[in-house]
Structure formats: C-alpha cells, structure tokens
Amino acid sequence: xxxxxxxxRQIAKQLLKEGKxxxxxxxxxxxxxxxxxxxxxxxxxxVDELIWDSNCALNLANYVTNRKEKIGIVAKxxxxxxxxxxxxxxxxxREQLHxxxxxxxxxxxxxxxxxxxxxxxxxxxxxxxxLTIKGNxxxxxxxxxxxxxxxxxxxxxxxxxxxxxxxxxxxxxxxxVDPYASVKQVESMSPEEKWNYFEDLISNCxxxxxxxxxxxxxxxxxCFVDESRPQWVGKSQDQVDVRTFHLLRAYHCAGRCxxxxxxxxxxxxxxxxxxxxxxLNKDCLELYxxxxxxxxxxxPTLDTFKPDDPxxxxx
Amino acid sequence: xxxxxxDKQTWIKGIEKIKSEYQVFGxxxxxxxxxxxxxxxxxxxxxxxxxxxxxxxAIVYPQSQVMFTYSLDETREDCRILKEAxxxxxxxxxxxxxxxxxxxxxLVRRNFDSPEYQDVYWINAxxxxxxxxxxxxxxxxxxxxxxxGTGPFGEKGLDVLMVDNxxxxxxxxxxxxxxxxxxxxxxxxxxxxxxxxxxxSKAESAxxxxxxxxxxxxxxxxxxxxxxxxxxxxxxCINCGTCTYVCPxxxxxxxxxxTHGKSGIRMRNWDSCxxxxxxxxxxxxxxxxxxxxxxxxxxxxxxxxxVDKYDNGIQCVGCGRCIRSCxxxxxxxxxxxxxxxFDPQSCSCEVASx
Numbered sequence: 001x002x003x004x005x006x007x008x009r010q011i012a013k014q015l016l017k018e019g020k021x022x023x024x025x026x027x028x029x030x031x032x033x034x035x036x037x038x039x040x041x042x043x044x045x046x047v048d049e050l051i052w053d054s055n056c057a058l059n060l061a062n063y064v065t066n067r068k069e070k071i072g073i074v075a076k077x078x079x080x081x082x083x084x085x086x087x088x089x090x091x092x093x094r095e096q097l098h099x100x101x102x103x104x105x106x107x108x109x110x111x112x113x114x115x116x117x118x119x120x121x122x123x124x125x126x127x128x129x130x131l132t133i134k135g136n137x138x139x140x141x142x143x144x145x146x147x148x149x150x151x152x153x154x155x156x157x158x159x160x161x162x163x164x165x166x167x168x169x170x171x172x173x174x175x176x177v178d179p180y181a182s183v184k185q186v187e188s189m190s191p192e193e194k195w196n197y198f199e200d201l202i203s204n205c206x207x208x209x210x211x212x213x214x215x216x217x218x219x220x221x222x223c224f225v226d227e228s229r230p231q232w233v234g235k236s237q238d239q240v241d242v243r244t245f246h247l248l249r250a251y252h253c254a255g256r257c258x259x260x261x262x263x264x265x266x267x268x269x270x271x272x273x274x275x276x277x278x279x280l281n282k283d284c285l286e287l288y289x290x291x292x293x294x295x296x297x298x299x300p301t302l303d304t305f306k307p308d309d310p311x312x313x314x315x
Numbered sequence: 316x317x318x319x320x321x322d323k324q325t326w327i328k329g330i331e332k333i334k335s336e337y338q339v340f341g342x343x344x345x346x347x348x349x350x351x352x353x354x355x356x357x358x359x360x361x362x363x364x365x366x367x368x369x370x371x372x373a374i375v376y377p378q379s380q381v382m383f384t385y386s387l388d389e390t391r392e393d394c395r396i397l398k399e400a401x402x403x404x405x406x407x408x409x410x411x412x413x414x415x416x417x418x419x420x421x422l423v424r425r426n427f428d429s430p431e432y433q434d435v436y437w438i439n440a441x442x443x444x445x446x447x448x449x450x451x452x453x454x455x456x457x458x459x460x461x462x463x464g465t466g467p468f469g470e471k472g473l474d475v476l477m478v479d480n481x482x483x484x485x486x487x488x489x490x491x492x493x494x495x496x497x498x499x500x501x502x503x504x505x506x507x508x509x510x511x512x513x514x515x516s517k518a519e520s521a522x523x524x525x526x527x528x529x530x531x532x533x534x535x536x537x538x539x540x541x542x543x544x545x546x547x548x549x550x551x552c553i554n555c556g557t558c559t560y561v562c563p564x565x566x567x568x569x570x571x572x573x574t575h576g577k578s579g580i581r582m583r584n585w586d587s588c589x590x591x592x593x594x595x596x597x598x599x600x601x602x603x604x605x606x607x608x609x610x611x612x613x614x615x616x617x618x619x620x621x622v623d624k625y626d627n628g629i630q631c632v633g634c635g636r637c638i639r640s641c642x643x644x645x646x647x648x649x650x651x652x653x654x655x656x657f658d659p660q661s662c663s664c665e666v667a668s669x
Contacts, residue, residue: 111347209555
C-alpha cells in the first residue's frame, strides 16, 4: 500500500466519522489492470476500499456535478483545476467541498502500455518510479516516466491548485516540458496533410461518446448531438457527423479544458482526442495568457470580454 | 464428423479460393488492435490474437444501415414513397470468429427472427453468412464463456470450428453450410483427432473467471429491480455507449430519416440504453431519468428479463469485451454475481420491509 493510499483512507475515515462530509469520492482498485474505478464511500468502515496509484487517471470532478451533499473528494492537480472550473461555473460550491489534494507524479498510459505487448497484460505492480508488467509467461520492468499519459508527461500543474488538506508533500512542478509539441507538429502541416491527419485520427470512432462523458466540462442537460428539435447532427457513421461531433466538442471546451486527459483515456478505440482540445488550449495561452482552472477569481477566457483583448485575428 | 487437416500452403490457397465465392471477413491488425475487416486479395486472417476489440456483430448488423430511400421531388411519380434499399445477399464468411461471438448470433436471433417478428435485414445477412470459428487456445483473463453457455472450443452457432494446432489448422464442419465452405476452399485432407481433446480441456481450464447465474430465473423481477445496490454500482458509470457497442449481443437500434436536398434515406443505427435519449419522451419526461436506472436496465435486460422471456440462459456469452473496454471499470461479472446472490429477506433495506 502506498503512503498516499494510507493517508487518503485515514483522512476519509476522519471526515466521515466527524460528519464533516456526507460522501467521499475517490478510486478503488479496478478488476482489470490499469483500470481503477471511481468510487463513492458513505460509511467510515468502507474507506479501506479507497486506493491511490498511477492508474487513477479519470477526472473525479466529473462526479460532483450538481450534487447537493457535502463532498470529500480526492483530487490530483488536474481534478483540482476542474473543481475550480466547476465552482466558477456554478456546478458546485466551494463550501460543499472538502478537497483531499494529492500531489501527482503522473498517470500511466493504458493504451500505450497495452500496445507495447502482443500478449494480454494480467497484472501491473508499481513501486516508486518502476512498474512491473505481467502477463501469461512474461514479466517486464518499465520506468513509469517512459509510459506516462502524454498530458501527464507535459503537465505543469501536478500539485492541486486548491485543497483543504494534502496527503503528501508538494512535488516539484515540471519546467522544461512542452505540452504543445504535437500541436506544433500539426500546425506545420499543409491543409491537406491536416485534413488527412484528422480523418485518420477519428476513422475508427464508434460515437459511444465516452470522451464527452468522461469530461467534467460536458454537463449540458442536453448535448448538441442529442438535440432533436432541431437535430443538429446526424446519428449515423457518416464522416461529416463524426467530424462535427469531435470539432464541436472541442470548441465547447475552449478556455475551459485543463488537459486532464480523461477523454483520451476513456476512449475505447484509443483515439487521441486531445489533439483537438490541445490546440485550443494553446491558443488560449498565446492569445489571452489563460490556462483554465487556476483561479477562482476569473471567468474562463471565452466567457468574458475585456477592452484590451487581442482582436487582430478577427478578419 | 470428419476432421480436415490444413497445412500452411493449403491454408493460403484455400482462403483465396473462398474469396472467389464469398465476401470474406477476418481479424486484421489495425491501429494497435485487431478488428474484423473484409479481407482483400492476398490478405490472410490474423491468427495471433485473443479477440477483436469490436465484436463481429456489425458484419450482419451494421452500426448504420439504410432501410429505405425516398424522394421529395413533387415532379416525380414516386414522390414520398418509401422504397426498400437493396439488400446485399452476397454469401459471406467470417473466418476467425471466436466461439463466444458465434453463440451471440444465436442469442440475437431470438430477437430478430421470432414467430412474431422477422427482421428481414438481419435474417438475410445472417443466412448469407458462414461462421468459421477459431477455437481459443489462450482465453483472456476477462473471459467467462464457460459459465455463459459456451467455451473456448464451443461449437454452438458455428458452421466450421478450426483449431490452430502448432501452426497447422484442423477443421471440423458442423453444418452443411460449413461443409460447403470447406469444399469451396478445396480443403479435403482428413486428419486424426490427435491431441484435440487435450487442447480443448487445457483451454477450458485456462478460462479463469466465471459468473454465477443459477438463481437468476427464480428471483422475483421486482426484488432484483429494487435491490439496494444499483445506485452504488452505477456510481462510476458515465453513461457512454461503449459497453453496448462492443457487446456482441446488444441489438437495440434507432430509426432515423435523413434528407439531403430532395432525396433521403431511412436508416437504422445502433442505439444504447445507456443514453438518456434512448427513452426520453416527446413531452420531455424521461422514464429512466437517472443513470442508475439506465445501468440497471442494461443488466436487468441481459441477466433477468431475457432469462425469464426465453428460458435459455443469460443474454451474454462471456466475451468480456465490456469489462475490457469500460472506461470506468464496471464489471458485468461483479453485477451478475450480486444479482444472482441477492436475497431480499436478508437485506435490511426498505425493499425487504415493505
């Protein structure tokens, strides 16, 4: 058991016992390697199900939307940024939350690790920075830093930005990383190359909407793809409709996305859906010096107007 | 039934011969995974895989399928008349289907080909298809076929069963359709059973997980429906359609008209009981408003309503895809075992006291 797990259980038990929160939202160990499951705990005696390791990559802010109870929530850097966004967007109040902050060293990329092995992975063990991947007749050691999710490898906000208590010491933030390396690659392509790149990217999309539903930002009562009067988007596998979904989903996240990677992790087909949102994150940073979810004192950049906003891109 | 021996050279020649008479689908490596695709000239079915990411159900029941076409052009005589779309009835063969997925077609058939309703689209495609199965020598850790009505060497729903025996194939025709395919391939050399039985029992014992289903039928529907565990079990669910889309036995669809200019199509698309849109009424009322109700529906349908209606086991073949693909680790084995073990008498919840 990691120190973080131990501390999370201890804090959760205390909070529930003292009645400071009604529920705790955290993770339990999944039944499949690299797949921990979001969990709600309501009784102090059940806190031992809670765990923390490098497979807690889903964004738990997704589970507090519109809840009315007093919530204890385990939050790594990106979860905390989405909690900020939720508070700013009135999906939850700060007073409702007791944030158990977890300084994070990144989550492992299940798609990448699965693709590294021809045979099925049946277990993964973690100790500090090393991972042991096991399957039928094989065992291989990997360095965690080599198999991080792409968003984690380029993350510059590993520590929770708001919290009520921390489970461990703050970690050093990464400085010399480029979160936008792949965006720059796409930007350098010709229009035709870009078109082909994105066409190939979404070619096996099954429109299950796991990317949308894993995202804390996607809380509209009725999503544009589900509107029927009028119906904005067709329901078939027509590429026009598949494209429309992906592009509009990304635009709805502009200035709000924390690049938590939940969308990409959730995709059952392994589509790199962050390729859409990341470009908009980069634009927000360059045009408005804005990164989402860092402060409770400002509205998301596309939600506000300032007289000195840049406008030379408006033709 | 005769066993046929197929060596590597004959295998390649035979597959090519089959392609001249059938539209052939097989597992192929694609984007870090294996999926069923139509095999082009020279393309061989992948042998080194456990199972495909998506089930082969789309070969018979496409995710989007045109049923009718129509014109809205007032100058035409057939304006506003629905015309049946042409149905492809080319003989097709799925080479490399796993026994679980083959059984799934039998389960789905109870819905699409019943005494009351015959779905011509599904039936035509199904009847045109020859299922050539690959036995599983190495099941996944998430497979539980042996407690879901079949097994790694299961024959139900297959026309031919093939076993990869150290690089050479052994084939067994199970139906006349299967014999016709072996004949078309020119595979005739007979084989002795050899170590077939031991391969089979080895594979069966490698299926390490299972579900308990023995009590499901005798449970009262409302007892299980009102069981206290649904909300907690559904907590992590994000209501995406992954489980239903990867499932070989999920059959629900939605019918849509799409008009472009003056012509249009009526099509059907896979739908999912996980989506709120699946049940929302025109009034805005949704009888399955909460996500736990939708999660409950999926499991109640597969593990209770289907069991009661057809008295033929659960609507699940144990392929384990929903377990492997669920973004939030909802595990049908856990839910099934909970439902099977649920006893309202021993439960201190409202259900028991009311």
